[in-house]
Amino acid sequence: MADNTSQDRRNRRPEMIPEEKQFDERTLHIDRVARVVKGGRRFRFRALVVVGDRKHKVGIGTAKGADVTAAVAKATEVAKKNFIEVTLYKGTLPHETDAKVSGARILLMPAAPGTGLIAGGVVRTILEVAGVRNALSKSIGSTNKTNIAYATIAALQTLVPANKWVTGIPAKATAKTTAAKPAPKAKTAKSEAK
Numbered sequence: 001m002a003d004n005t006s007q008d009r010r011n012r013r014p015e016m017i018p019e020e021k022q023f024d025e026r027t028l029h030i031d032r033v034a035r036v037v038k039g040g041r042r043f044r045f046r047a048l049v050v051v052g053d054r055k056h057k058v059g060i061g062t063a064k065g066a067d068v069t070a071a072v073a074k075a076t077e078v079a080k081k082n083f084i085e086v087t088l089y090k091g092t093l094p095h096e097t098d099a100k101v102s103g104a105r106i107l108l109m110p111a112a113p114g115t116g117l118i119a120g121g122v123v124r125t126i127l128e129v130a131g132v133r134n135a136l137s138k139s140i141g142s143t144n145k146t147n148i149a150y151a152t153i154a155a156l157q158t159l160v161p162a163n164k165w166v167t168g169i170p171a172k173a174t175a176k177t178t179a180a181k182p183a184p185k186a187k188t189a190k191s192e193a194k
Helices: 002-012 068-081 121-130 145-157 171-180 189-193
Strands: 024-037 040-052 057-065 097-101 104-110 135-141
Touching (some): 024 068, 024 121, 024 145, 040 121, 097 145, 104 121, 104 145
Antiparallel strands (some): 024 040, 040 057, 104 135
16 A cells, blocks of 8 residues: 555656757857966856757857856857847858958858768857758867857858849849940941041
8 A cells, every 4th residue: 555655646746848949059168267366266167158040040158157057058048149140042151251250260161962061160060050051161270169159150140142142233224224225326437438
């Protein structure tokens, strides 16, 4: 009889249904930082987190906390407040782009379907959570993960959709101007003699 009551107690607790996460949250880097005070050093943790919806939105955030979980939670909130829209074209980038933040320079290039993400570390993670499926990248200069992350975001912000490119006179405007202008008369030898 005692066994049945102990099982009933265990089964009374309602089952917690895990909440489906709306965003993909990834921790890029965790650092232990110190502040020197009169009595010695005070250690804290700094976290760099990227959050994205794998469609067109991505954001990064960095924050410090007394322990790792507090730092990651704060950085996640900062990242969610700093979302940017990423312009994509058929799963890749619409054009080449680059950006420089401090000593880190990032070059991003579009790639053919099936290429995948050819990028390393921080850049690869940011492109994955942004929803980019095919891209090439090159990191030049500093290897500081925070600066590389911010340079990648800056490069993604400079992307312009193909329909807003300025490549010359649009086709419709060219057709109208040629129809409106009469063709110039050809000069002949007789008209020049007069």
